[in-house]
Amino acid sequence: MKIRQLFRRQRPDDGPRLADDGTLMVVGSSFDPGVADSVVIGQIADRGIDLTRPMLLRHHLRLPDPLAVEEARRIVAQEGYALRVDEDEPEDDGLHVRVSRPQQVTALAIAQERSRMVALVQRLGGHVAGWDLLAAR
Numbered sequence: 001m002k003i004r005q006l007f008r009r010q011r012p013d014d015g016p017r018l019a020d021d022g023t024l025m026v027v028g029s030s031f032d033p034g035v036a037d038s039v040v041i042g043q044i045a046d047r048g049i050d051l052t053r054p055m056l057l058r059h060h061l062r063l064p065d066p067l068a069v070e071e072a073r074r075i076v077a078q079e080g081y082a083l084r085v086d087e088d089e090p091e092d093d094g095l096h097v098r099v100s101r102p103q104q105v106t107a108l109a110i111a112q113e114r115s116r117m118v119a120l121v122q123r124l125g126g127h128v129a130g131w132d133l134l135a136a137r
Helices: 003-007 037-046 066-077 107-123
Strands: 025-030 056-063 082-085 095-102 127-135
Touching: 025 037, 037 107, 056 066, 056 107, 066 082, 066 095, 066 107, 107 127
Parallel strands: none
Antiparallel strands: 025 127, 056 095, 056 127, 082 095
16 A cells, blocks of 8 residues: 555545536425425425435525626535526526535425525525425436
């Protein structure tokens, strides 16, 4: 064994890498703020989706301009989120932004993250369209 191998940090195998890159499938979503996240999570579980497996939580936001997008990118990066601007969406009500990260799926965790996104976009002059969960096929 080489000396470099002795000091190389071992990383545990934490399963598949989850990214908003088109390789995952949507297993559930909520775009109606009147429906509780716990109800949506319950419906997803009732369909037989294993909520203990790795999932990617993706928030859909509308932000007014590129400056707001860059400020959002700076803030969410501190919490481990990746941000993508959806160039294919019409800009009539702002820029469509997707913010995503692997997330433990519980109704409480989803509700907390949704509340954080609402607070963020309100500060930046935008709004939250909804969220969805993605998993490996």
